[in-house]
Amino acid sequence: MIPFRSWSRHFWAFLMTMLVLVLILIAGPGCSKKTPKYPEDHARFQRVVQAIKTLETAYVNKDASIFHDLLLPLEKLDLLEAEVKKDFATFSAIHLDLTIDRIGIDGDRISAFVSWQGDWQRTSQEPFTQARGHGVLLWSGNQVILLRGTEGDLPFGMTNRPSFSS
DSSP, X not given: OHHHHHHHHHHHHHHHHHHHHHHHHXXXXXXXXXXXXXHHHHHHHHXXXXXXXXXXXXXXXXXXXXXXXXXXXXXXXXXXXXXXXXXXXXXXXXXXXXXXXXXXXXXXXXXXXXXXXXXXXXXXXSOOEEEEEEEEEEEEOSSSOEEEEEEEXXXXXXXXXXXXXX
């Protein structure tokens, strides 16, 4: 009778192991990559994120033409573009890290709340000057996302800041 009990315990342990494996195999495909519920909105969100990354890269690489291509033709953005060009002429090196905190989309209006930190260096002999802040990048568009304005403390126009003036 003892061998039967031993065999019975092993059988139940084997059966439970198989049951767990079957449940894992059934549940596994359910954990596959989930497709967005609203694919058009998701694609637009991705375009906004890409526009922000492009803006950051254009600023760091001091690429005025790419920066210009991201702006709507508005007077207030002409001032922003002029300040950015001053930064490009003033600083030999710019390092910037933009972090998206939140994006709000309301029709054609897009608000991207960002945190940033960066280093600016006038010449290779001078030390970097650091700064950080928070602001809002105001975008517009659906297929093509363009900057329509800014709010708050953003890194563009560092040449005009008291802590950066020489």
